[in-house]
Each structure stands twice: as structure tokens, then as C-alpha cells.
């Protein structure tokens with residue numbers, strides 16, 4: 001194989017990262033852009049970064065793209081992604097192949113993060129991995145026997161939409177009481193604000209100058225680190241919800257490792273300790289004993305690196 005690089009692209013609702021990835025899965029050139037979250041602009045930006053990276057290095061194997069949403073990974077079609085306007089039924093694979101004249105592979109962004117973490121991050125050496133990414137949405141990925149698990153309609157591993165409360169609030173997905181409805185950023189903030197309005201007496205009030213519209217997960221973390229009781233309880237509760245979902249997954253899949261990425265800012269320990277305690281309490285003995293819960297290692301680059309690795313693994317048989 002003479003080709004020396006793949007192009008890995010991680011498309012998000014607010015930014016796009018792209019890089020040349022060599023056969024050792026190292027980053028050579030990288031580009032980061034802000035995105036508007038609108039279909040036409042996203043397509044144009046993808047095209048532009050590919051052209052720029054092709055100019056840096058002519059020897060390109062193919063292009064991998066991680067995108068939010070439900071994706072037909074075989075056809076390279078994005079069915080829908082709520083965070084990018086108009087990002088429904090986008091034939092991204094054929095579009096990119098047509099524009100760039102190179103093979104393209106499309107997959108879900110959480111799957112790409114999981115692929116990178118399993119190959120060179122927190123999951124190295126593990127064969128059965130559950131990945132969870134926390135943020136506005138809650139993404140998930142499964143690696144079973146060393147390979148990404150996609151399911152029948154190729155939409156598997158929506159861990160954020162595991163119900164953790166049968167009678168819980170309605171979720172965007174049409175379900176009720178989904179994990180994301182409790183641990184998605186917006187809902188963490190919503191619960192904190194509700195409790196402050198009801199109970200008062202939190203350091204958060206001072207940190208936002210009395211304007212509860214300014215509460216963010218970062219602010220709740222700041223308050224928690226200063227010992228604010230309500231904020232500590234909020235993060236512990238986040239950990240409990242995640243722990244309940246993972247206890248179910250541990251019973252179902254018996255994974256060696258659960259990797260948690262994304263932002264709980266500096267309050268990670270409050271969340272992780274509670275996740276571990278909940279799994280111990282709720283999961284069956286052997287899967288609970290086996291599973292390790294660890295933070296992701298590769299940070300914000302994971303999705304982009306994973307998309308680059310996807311190309312290498314699809315085109316050069318490494319598995």
C-alpha cells in the first residue's frame with residue numbers, strides 16, 4: 001500500500017475538525033473550523049477541508065467522516081441529525097466521493113470516538129467496550145469482539161436513549177425517561193435551576209450574579225468543587241442515572257470496559273464515583289466485577305482520529 005494518509009473528519013453541530021492520519025494513526029496536518037449547523041454550509045466546508053488537505057499531501061487513501069445522527073453506514077446516508085439543520089437523508093458518501101474522487105466512509109461520531117479510543121486510547125487491549133459521550137446529546141457506541149456493532153438498521157448503540165424511567169419526561173426521540181433526558185447538558189442545568197428556585201441557598205446563584213439563565217454545567221462544576229451541596233448532589237445524581245443505564249448494559253453485554261468522554265468539566269470524580277457505586281449495587285455480581293469505568297483519553301481529537309482509522313481499517317485489512 002503506497003498511499004500514505006487518510007483524511008479523518010469529525011463534523012459537529014458547532015465545529016468541524018479534520019486531519020491527515022498516517023498508517024500509524026498519527027495526525028499530520030489538522031484543520032479546525034467553526035460550523036453554523038446548516039446543511040449547505042456543512043457540505044461546502046467538508047469539501048473545502050478535503051481540498052486543503054489533499055493539497056498538503058497528494059497520497060490519500062480515502063476519507064472518513066464522523067457525523068452526528070442515525071446513519072446508514074453501508075450506503076453512507078445520514079438519516080437524521082437533530083443538531084444540524086437539514087441534515088436529513090444526506091447521501092454524504094456519494095457526495096464526497098463525487099467531489100473528491102476518493103473513496104469515502106461515513107459513520108456516527110460516537111462510533112468514531114469509540115474506534116479511536118479502542119485502538120489507541122483508553123480501550124487498548126479490551127475487546128468488548130461500551131462508550132458514552134456526554135454533552136448536549138448523549139452519544140453511545142459498542143465495540144463487540146473488537147469491532148463496532150451497528151445493528152440491523154445500522155443505528156445501534158443509542159445509549160442516550162435507553163429509558164431509565166418508564167414514566168419519565170418525553171424525549172426528542174419519541175421515548176420517555178431516556179438517559180439523555182436526565183444527563184444531557186440542558187437537562188442537568190434545568191434540574192439545577194428548578195432546585196435553586198425551590199430550595200434557594202446555592203453558591204450557583206452568586207456565580208451567575210443572580211441570573212439563573214446563565215447557569216451552565218461548568219458553573220455547576222465550579223460550585224460543586226467549592227463544596228456547594230446542591231451542585232454536588234446534581235453531579236452525584238447524574239452519576240446515578242448513568243450508573244443505572246450502565247448496570248443494565250453490563251448485565252446485557254458483559255463488557256471489560258466502559259469509556260466515558262465529553263464534558264462534565266472538572267466534576268468528573270463526583271460523577272465517576274457514583275457511576276461505579278451504582279454499578280456495584282445494581283448490576284449482577286460477575287459483570288459488575290469485570291467492568292472498569294474509565295475516562296476517555298484522546299479528548300476532542302478522538303472522533304477525527306477514529307474517522308481516519310476507519311479508512312485504514314476498511315481499505316487495508318487490519319482486523
Ligand SMILES: [Zn+2]
Pocket residue numbers: 160161162171172173174175176178180
Ligand atoms: Zn430518547
